Amino acid sequence: KTYSEEYRPQFHFSPDSAWMNDPNGMVFYEGEYHLFYQYYPDSTVWGPMHWGHAISTDLVHWQHMPIALFPDSLGYIFSGSAVVDWKNTTGFGSAENPPLVAIYTYHNPEIAKAGGVDVESQGIAYSLDKGRSWTKYEGNPVIPNDGNRDFRDPNVIWNDEIQKWNLVLSAHDHVQIYSSVDLKEWTYESSFGIDAGAHGGVWECPDLFPLQVEGTDETKWVLIVNINPGGPNGGSGTQYFLGQFDGHQFMADSKETSWIDWGRDNYAGVTWSDVPKEDGRRIFLGWMSNWEYAQVVPTEKWRSAMTVPRALSLIQKNGQYIVKSVPVKELGKIEDRTMVVESEALKIDGEKELDLHGINLNQSRLSFEFDLGEAHPESFGLVLENDLGEQVKLSYSTSTKQFQFDRTKSGDMSFSDKFTGVASAPYDIGTSVKLELFIDAASAEIFVDGGDLVMTEIFFNSKPYSKLQIFSKGNPVTLNRAEIVALDSIW
Ligand code: FRU
Numbered sequence: 399k400t401y402s403e404e405y406r407p408q409f410h411f412s413p414d415s416a417w418m419n420d421p422n423g424m425v426f427y428e429g430e431y432h433l434f435y436q437y438y439p440d441s442t443v444w445g446p447m448h449w450g451h452a453i454s455t456d457l458v459h460w461q462h463m464p465i466a467l468f469p470d471s472l473g474y475i476f477s478g479s480a481v482v483d484w485k486n487t488t489g490f491g492s493a494e495n496p497p498l499v500a501i502y503t504y505h506n507p508e509i510a511k512a513g514g515v516d517v518e519s520q521g522i523a524y525s526l527d528k529g530r531s532w533t534k535y536e537g538n539p540v541i542p543n544d545g546n547r548d549f550r551d552p553n554v555i556w557n558d559e560i561q562k563w564n565l566v567l568s569a570h571d572h573v574q575i576y577s578s579v580d581l582k583e584w585t586y587e588s589s590f591g592i593d594a595g596a597h598g599g600v601w602e603c604p605d606l607f608p609l610q611v612e613g614t615d616e617t618k619w620v621l622i623v624n625i626n627p628g629g630p631n632g633g634s635g636t637q638y639f640l641g642q643f644d645g646h647q648f649m650a651d652s653k654e655t656s657w658i659d660w661g662r663d664n665y666a667g668v669t670w671s672d673v674p675k676e677d678g679r680r681i682f683l684g685w686m687s688n689w690e691y692a693q694v695v696p697t698e699k700w701r702s703a704m705t706v707p708r709a710l711s712l713i714q715k716n717g718q719y720i721v722k723s724v725p726v727k728e729l730g731k732i733e734d735r736t737m738v739v740e741s742e743a744l745k746i747d748g749e750k751e752l753d754l755h756g757i758n759l760n761q762s763r764l765s766f767e768f769d770l771g772e773a774h775p776e777s778f779g780l781v782l783e784n785d786l787g788e789q790v791k792l793s794y795s796t797s798t799k800q801f802q803f804d805r806t807k808s809g810d811m812s813f814s815d816k817f818t819g820v821a822s823a824p825y826d827i828g829t830s831v832k833l834e835l836f837i838d839a840a841s842a843e844i845f846v847d848g849g850d851l852v853m854t855e856i857f858f859n860s861k862p863y864s865k866l867q868i869f870s871k872g873n874p875v876t877l878n879r880a881e882i883v884a885l886d887s888i889w
Contacts, residue, residue: 420666423480478502503550516543560645594653598628633690634665660823661853691814722849747874776872782863809859
């Protein structure tokens with residue numbers, strides 16, 4: 399299939415048809431990256447949840463697989479994770495053929511309808527054929543609900559230090575941590591978050607993993623907690639905390655929230671399990687939408703796409719630790735014709751349109767190196783536009799010290815009054831700055847200075863953007879180098 403419908407992403411994962419939300423059960427095994435996802439095959443809006451499934455050997459090209467998990471008498475299959483049970487601690491497989499184990503939430507619609515609190519519990523299922531078929535454990539649920547609202551999205555990691563599995567799940571306004579020797583019997587360890595972080599909405603889809611601070615021997619644990627609503631620019635968002643974890647308790651360095659992504663369209667993101675040690679990456683994927691309008695965006699056959707996979711790393715910048723994200727290097731495989739502007743540094747005072755030499759902006763990677771000079775411009779940035787006057791604009795303002803992404807004229811916005819508006823992200827800019835944008839049919843992913851700041855935004859332009867303009871107000875800005883790279887379709 400070529401998937402050439404209007405608004406169909408060409409290098410982002412989207413389902414063949416019907417409704418998709420969160421990425422689930424991301425696990426690497428025997429050369430394959432598995433991506434499961436919240437899926438409702440009978441409609442383009444949310445409904446009784448299944449786990450859809452896709453496989454990739456390179457994180458770029460995806461093969462759609464049959465549905466992996468169907469709802470059953472215990473409920474719908476909500477979000478969760480998957481691991482390789484290398485030591486066969488579950489006994490579901492053998493040491494020679496270790497099982498893949500999925501740990502997910504059961505959401506019981508009957509209890510929900512009756513207004514009960516104990517709607518959700520945790521179950522497991524396993525596969526002995528590289529994720530092709532799944533058997534649910536007869537002892538489900540493995541973590542019953544003893545009175546917790548919004549009790550869901552278990553994420554499991556093998557913890558070498560305690561030689562046990564650890565599980566983190568969300569429980570409305572905090573996360574709970576558990577441990578287990580066999581993935582079947584779980585012991586509650588501790589909670590985190592009632593008095594920390596953002597609380598503008600429900601906590602969902604947590605993830606907990608160690609990252610080494612780049613260039614040092616120091617390791618910190620990262621706790622990702624998605625929140626909806628209450629994100630940094632309204633609706634859904636992904637916060638994280640840094641700290642220590644001893645297998646029992648997470649101790650945050652600070653109670654303040656940091657954000658993985660400041661855009662409006664990166665939600666429910668978590669990371670791949672079992673990426674080989676030699677590779678060493680922590681690879682993140684998010685759902686490229688926002689619950690504020692996800693169910694009404696103007697696509698007909700399917701709804702939603704994922705972000706590009708991103709490698710996370712932990713760095714120290716200006717005395718602060720930050721988790722930065724960069725698109726996985728495998729995306730280089732789809733790079734096609736490249737146009738480079740670098741011969742003479744280009745001084746931009748006002749507006750300057752760049753010649754695209756026929757490259758399709760709507761399926762491209764753009765990268766820019768700006769020199770801000772002695773006197774910073776009041777603002778500078780770039781505009782993508784089509785001949786209908788539809789446009790998206792990325793700008794930086796020196797007075798407010800913010801990047802802004804403006805989609806108020808981006809194209810079709812009639813589907814929701816919550817969609818329009820400008821997203822802002824605080825950023826301390828240096829004397830130079832690098833901007834990289836991945837532009838697909840209906841989205842932009844923006845990486846500032848190699849991923850120190852990220853913004854992901856979707857839009858629905860009725861014709862491809864065909865003009866690229868750089869602008870500067872107040873003082874000039876110098877464009878030292880620009881790269882405009884056409885990207886191939888993955889389908
Ligand atoms: C997040 C979420 C999860 C839940 C799933 C249901 O988007 O609300 O908390 O498991 O979606 O589809």
